[in-house]
Amino acid sequence: MQSKSVAITRRLRLKFKSNSLPVRFSIIAAAMLPLLPLHALTAKKGETQYASVIDHNKLTVVAVKNPSTVFDNGQNLHGFGYDLMRSYAKSLNVQLDFKVVNDNTAALDLVAQGKANIALTNAPMSAIEEKKLSFFSATCGNFSALSQNGLDTSINLVVNNAEDPIAQTASGFTCEAKNDGSIDQLASFYNHNIVEPTAWETVERDLKARMPIYKASFKQEADKYNLDWQFLAAMGYQESYLKSDSVSPTGVRGLMMLTNSTAKAMGVTNRNDPRQSIQGGAKYLDQLLEQYGNIPYPDRAWYALTAYNMGPGAVSTIQSKIEKQGKNPEEWMNLYSYLQKNQNANGRYKQALQYVTRIRAYLEHIQQSSQPKPIEV
Known part of the structure; x- marks a missing residue:
């Protein structure tokens, strides 16, 4: 049968x-x-x-x-x-x-x-x-x-x-x-192997050591802009491993790795001050989410992250190319596909892909870690 x-x-x-x-x-x-x-x-x-x-x-x-x-x-x-x-x-x-x-x-x-x-x-x-x-x-x-x-x-x-x-x-x-x-x-x-299995031990150790220090600031700034504090925290971990004194070879610095121009635009006077950095990062993310306000979630979040990494101008350029291909420039899978197909020719695309997918992975890990553990009987 x-x-x-x-x-x-x-x-x-x-x-x-x-x-x-x-x-x-x-x-x-x-x-x-x-x-x-x-x-x-x-x-x-x-x-x-x-x-x-x-x-x-x-x-x-x-x-x-x-x-x-x-x-x-x-x-x-x-x-x-x-x-x-x-x-x-x-x-x-x-x-x-x-x-x-x-x-x-x-x-x-x-x-x-x-x-x-x-x-x-x-x-x-x-x-x-x-x-x-x-x-x-x-x-x-x-x-x-x-x-x-x-x-x-x-x-x-x-x-x-x-x-x-x-x-x-x-x-x-x-x-x-x-x-x-x-x-x-x-x-x-949605690849769950984007972070090597052995690397999760380091991630977990970092989060346990540093998250308690900055959790209140993440929550405070998230509440101000109606954001998810865990999303902000995942961004912070990708940017700096939650190290407030981080500096990149290109000059971005601080926990949320703000450029000098972005920091000034967001009212940040000291990029190495973790509270100011989180404030600036949250404000900038909120502005980017507003910029892509006509795109529904969760796509809007991925667009905002890509713009945070590459700059909104670079995203607009790619959207124009996608539209010329006859595809919807406001669908994440179309933007993701474009970045993926052209990453070998443009290192910035490869970096953006890694940036967004890792933040997604860290976000999911933080969400799962914060869930109450079942009571053993």
Whole structure:
């Protein structure tokens, strides 16, 4: 007897119509859903979750906070799974309602109860099938992209009913993303091997020794500009390893490594004063986030970091080149891809890539380290 998750060896191209908006999708080899009877794919408007998503302009996805799915700092979300679902919602031209829940059981229950359209989860197959739910690979079987970047290969998308068109559009989307390289690109950015495993011991030692000294200043400045203090702290660690007397060969200095001109513009009179440096860095970051205010999070944060490192003028130049290529210059994956493809020809691009990806990694590490430890019984 076949499982609900079976390999499909041919491509389907179908069209749905809801609110007069056609949506094309395809099912490709390695997508793990059974072929559907025609009547299931032509359900009347309002009878399927797919129709409900389109009608209400909202896709509800639930997931457990996990290094391979989503990180939540209390203000914004980011992560491989989160970004993948953002792109899927965009392909449907609907808003994403992404909910973070405590555990896989809660996520599966919400799907079973019809309160969520999809669960993004690494729950075991037995737990999914016990609730009579259906699932398929979140990457259309592109496990190598996940494993090479230290991500969980067991991430699946779980739906209530395999015969609901929401299942077909989602699996079709992931397979298209696999074929066009989008999944490889996204996994590359969220690479959890960006910092060598042996280096984390040094990172942890540095944070334990220096973070307590500056934590209050990070929090104070973050509150002033409605920023995430852990984000500021991750920037500070990337810039100077939280050493207030750091100086670079190019003359930037201090805990947040401000240039002389930026320091003056931010009202910093002594770049080696850690409190002033954090104040200046927070103010400058806030200005950059405002500059990219039309870009949604988390992309806005990555744009601001790139500009902090390269300068906003350099980012604008790259955006113009991306636009000339016919791509959206306000999507992070397009900027990231441009930097990645041209890093060998321009050292500044390589430096910017390392800068943003390492801050992301340090941010996630700080977030995880600050979570309460489970009580042993």
